[in-house]
Amino acid sequence: MSGATDPAYAWPLRTPHPGHETYLFDRIGIEGMADLETARAHGAYETFERVLEEMEPSEVTAAVKDSGLRGRGGAGFPCGLKWTFMPPLDDPRPRFLAVNADESEPGTCKDRVLIRRHPHLLLEGILCASYAMGITAAHIFIRGEYVEEARVLQRAIDEAYAAGWIGADIRGKGFGVDIHLTRGAGAYICGEETALMEATEGKRGHPRPKPPFPAAVGLWGKPTTVNNVETLCNVPAILAKGVAWYRRIGTQASPGNVLAGISGHVARPGVYEVPLGITMRRLIEDEAFGGGVRNGKGLKAFIPGGSSSGFLPPSELDVPLTHDDLKEKGTMLGTASVIVLDEDASIVRATRIIADFYHDESCGQCSQCREGTGWLARILARIERGAGRPEDLDILLEACANMKGKTICVLSDAAAWPVELALRHFRGEFEEAIDRARTVVGVAAGSGEGSAS
Amino acid sequence: METSTTKAPLPPDRTAWWERRKACFPEARAILLPLLHDIQDHRGLVDGEAMQWAADFVGISPVEVYGVLTFYWMYDLEPRAKRRIAVCRNISCDLMGARRIVEALEDELGLECDRGGDGDWSLRTVECMGACTAAPMMDVNGRYFEELTPEKAREIVRAIREGREEVPEGPAEFAPVPANLARSWTEEPRKEEA
Numbered sequence: 085m086s087g088a089t090d091p092a093y094a095w096p097l098r099t100p101h102p103g104h105e106t107y108l109f110d111r112i113g114i115e116g117m118a119d120l121e122t123a124r125a126h127g128a129y130e131t132f133e134r135v136l137e138e139m140e141p142s143e144v145t146a147a148v149k150d151s152g153l154r155g156r157g158g159a160g161f162p163c164g165l166k167w168t169f170m171p172p173l174d175d176p177r178p179r180f181l182a183v184n185a186d187e188s189e190p191g192t193c194k195d196r197v198l199i200r201r202h203p204h205l206l207l208e209g210i211l212c213a214s215y216a217m218g219i220t221a222a223h224i225f226i227r228g229e230y231v232e233e234a235r236v237l238q239r240a241i242d243e244a245y246a247a248g249w250i251g252a253d254i255r256g257k258g259f260g261v262d263i264h265l266t267r268g269a270g271a272y273i274c275g276e277e278t279a280l281m282e283a284t285e286g287k288r289g290h291p292r293p294k295p296p297f298p299a300a301v302g303l304w305g306k307p308t309t310v311n312n313v314e315t316l317c318n319v320p321a322i323l324a325k326g327v328a329w330y331r332r333i334g335t336q337a338s339p340g341n342v343l344a345g346i347s348g349h350v351a352r353p354g355v356y357e358v359p360l361g362i363t364m365r366r367l368i369e370d371e372a373f374g375g376g377v378r379n380g381k382g383l384k385a386f387i388p389g390g391s392s393s394g395f396l397p398p399s400e401l402d403v404p405l406t407h408d409d410l411k412e413k414g415t416m417l418g419t420a421s422v423i424v425l426d427e428d429a430s431i432v433r434a435t436r437i438i439a440d441f442y443h444d445e446s447c448g449q450c451s452q453c454r455e456g457t458g459w460l461a462r463i464l465a466r467i468e469r470g471a472g473r474p475e476d477l478d479i480l481l482e483a484c485a486n487m488k489g490k491t492i493c494v495l496s497d498a499a500a501w502p503v504e505l506a507l508r509h510f511r512g513e514f515e516e517a518i519d520r521a522r523t524v525v526g527v528a529a530g531s532g533e534g535s536a537s
Numbered sequence: 538m539e540t541s542t543t544k545a546p547l548p549p550d551r552t553a554w555w556e557r558r559k560a561c562f563p564e565a566r567a568i569l570l571p572l573l574h575d576i577q578d579h580r581g582l583v584d585g586e587a588m589q590w591a592a593d594f595v596g597i598s599p600v601e602v603y604g605v606l607t608f609y610w611m612y613d614l615e616p617r618a619k620r621r622i623a624v625c626r627n628i629s630c631d632l633m634g635a636r637r638i639v640e641a642l643e644d645e646l647g648l649e650c651d652r653g654g655d656g657d658w659s660l661r662t663v664e665c666m667g668a669c670t671a672a673p674m675m676d677v678n679g680r681y682f683e684e685l686t687p688e689k690a691r692e693i694v695r696a697i698r699e700g701r702e703e704v705p706e707g708p709a710e711f712a713p714v715p716a717n718l719a720r721s722w723t724e725e726p727r728k729e730e731a
Binding site: 178187188189190191192193196227228229230231232262264266267268269270271272283284285286287288289304306345346347348349353354355387391421423425429433434437438441444445447 | 567571573605632664668681
């Protein structure tokens with residue numbers, strides 16, 4: 085298994101990150117950072133050790149809260165605020181940290197880079213968070229497909245245990261926490277926080293209704309905080325360099341750096357650490373990042389934050405990469421995973437592929453999602469095939485309306501958004517595909533395609 | 538591998554380790570997903586007998602194990618091919634030519650994609666594997682091959698065939714064996730909180 089090339093990491097490692105400070109990827113280029121000895125030589129666990137010696141748990145939580153760090157898993161919820169939802173530290177019940185390493189949103193492969201190249205940064209983040217919240221045990225759930233990443237991470241955990249960085253009474257300071265790693269077995273929905281807890285407990289990844297929220301009833305019924313890998317990797321830097329330093333990066337409402345993955349038709353696909361607030365144009369076109377649409381082609385559309393964030397046209401290229409600016413555009417920052425489509429790409433096909441994905445990954449608990457995702461996928465498939473009907477676009481929008489805000493989790497909404505955005509910005513392309521179908525003799529509606537239902 | 542003296546689908550040392558691992562969690566069934574991976578890596582599938590054994594081992598009913606097995610795509614209930622190729626068909630990989638990768642592999646292997654396999658090889662498409670910035674990609678027995686071209690994909694198949702390229706076979710190299718087996722919760726067995 086060794087000696088496999090690492091193309092996913094080649095680009096960011098070659099990129100000098102001009103003009104801004106980095107704290108997530110600053111050390112991932114160092115050979116052997118997954119080994120404890122090398123990681124220690126480059127400062128791993130020094131922040132945690134200082135936190136143990138000098139800070140009260142409440143001060144750690146306050147710092148993270150004041151930093152304005154927002155979750156990097158997709159929802160963008162303020163991290164420190166989430167931590168304060170946990171019961172007070174004198175509550176005798178065990179309490180857990182669920183670490184979301186189930187990165188599965190199409191377009192997203194950022195946590196993978198962190199885990200593979202710098203697992204001790206994640207572990208240090210987990211330790212700091214655990215100290216702040218008085219965590220009994222942290223349970224990392226990693227997607228089953230990440231076999232190599234799970235191996236690297238388990239080895240890092242073992243090394244950190246052996247060196248006394250994890251376990252009981254760490255460094256003799258009276259604080260202890262265990263860290264366990266559980267491998268999933270392939271299901272997108274397990275990235276949803278309550279499904280993640282179900283899967284960690286060894287069950288099907290069926291999201292739980294909320295409330296109760298995880299901070300009240302989480303893993304095994306105990307108070308639990310769920311944090312994404314990248315979110316936790318922000319924590320050591322905040323504690324080491326201070327809230328004021330952190331808030332100078334990014335924007336007022338979205339501070340800090342974010343790992344932006346750029347894939348699709350760009351010259352330099354890769355995962356880049358960039359300050360929040362950078363424009364999409366710079367991210368896609370700058371020679372230091374995406375390097376522009378490849379092969380000199382024009383840009384047709386881009387997806388700003390993973391498949392569920394939908395398509396935006398080139399006229400929106402100047403939108404800053406922040407939670408609020410993208411929300412204003414009817415989309416979201418999501419996982420900051422930008423997917424670029426050149427002028428030759430088919431929006432109809434791209435939308436169908438995304439619809440297929442959500443149909444495949446719907447857990448099946450809620451009928452709006454289970455049935456709705458199938459409707460979207462089947463109607464889009466027939467439009468792509470050249471068997472679309474004039475009424476199809478209205479049916480799609482009606483189905484989308486019936487899928488949003490009605491289900492246990494947001495997978496159903498996430499399936500509807502990209503279809504709605506595609507129709508908002510690229511309706512002409514769908515109409516063209518349907519018109520083309522109408523002019524072909526014998527491919528009129530009802531010729532054996534069946535209904536969408 | 539399996540000995541004739543035990544019905545356990547795993548070697549005795551492995552079974553003993555899982556016995557200890559169970560105690561790390563408030564409920565034994567928390568080990569279920571990794572345990573089923575381990576069984577599958579040793580046996581090539583999780584059959585009815587193994588399902589029953591796993592259910593008894595963690596104290597749940599076999600139908601619950603079956604529910605888990607069928608929820609996640611990575612478990613095989615039928616015998617699987619020796620080398621299993623999964624090509625990502627999702628958006629980033631599709632944009633970068635995943636279809637041409639599938640066609641090249643179908644031709645190289647003499648197989649139709651998503652129609653099972655021939656015992657030696659199987660070929661299927663899957664949803665996003667998290668290699669989007671290195672698209673298109675394929676996974677062979679848990680090892681990723683990225684930034685593919687049709688010719689590169691063919692060459693990888695040939696290399697595996699001829700033993701020039703290694704992919705994991707049998708029990709995973711990923712030993713799910715943490716050095717520490719701490720019982721990391723301190724309370725009495727959980728009371729149901731309705």
